[in-house]
Amino acid sequence: MAAPLLRRLLVSGFTLLALSACQTAGSDDRSKLSIPQSVVQSIAIDMTSRFGEHFQPGTTQVDLGLENSPLADALAEALTRGGYAVVRGKPADQRQGKTLELAYHIHPHEGQILATLSTRESSLSRAYEISGEGAKPASSFSILRRG
Numbered sequence: 001m002a003a004p005l006l007r008r009l010l011v012s013g014f015t016l017l018a019l020s021a022c023q024t025a026g027s028d029d030r031s032k033l034s035i036p037q038s039v040v041q042s043i044a045i046d047m048t049s050r051f052g053e054h055f056q057p058g059t060t061q062v063d064l065g066l067e068n069s070p071l072a073d074a075l076a077e078a079l080t081r082g083g084y085a086v087v088r089g090k091p092a093d094q095r096q097g098k099t100l101e102l103a104y105h106i107h108p109h110e111g112q113i114l115a116t117l118s119t120r121e122s123s124l125s126r127a128y129e130i131s132g133e134g135a136k137p138a139s140s141f142s143i144l145r146r147g
């Protein structure tokens with residue numbers, strides 16, 4: 001009974017730490033860690049499925065910044081397949097319509113990976129366990145809305 005509560009507290013704590021430290025999609029070295037591509041792709045697909053519940057595809061253009069990393073590439077592919085227009089670091093005057101700047105980070109910790117997608121309005125985080133096929137969720141989604 002205490003183990004699930006402790007796990008949730010740890011995930012919440014790590015989420016808050018990640019959110020307080022990561023506000024932009026800059027060149028944070030943690031996003032370039034050596035995590036297998038299948039794991040990164042599994043995480044990107046799962047995170048973008050929940051992202052779609054808050055930002056409608058077809059009406060939202062997503063800016064992933066200029067970073068070239070496996071996570072950036074996997075997110076771009078998953079978002080495009082989900083119906084989003086994805087731009088990579090275009091200046092504001094060259095964008096068409098509303099553009100949502102998306103920060104993204106993955107943080108390995110004790111055999112799990114914490115993934116976070118952040119916008120100015122909200123952040124979405126989830127812990128994952130590495131499995132043979134990629135990654136599987138180790139926690140529920142944590143959503144933080146900024147007011």
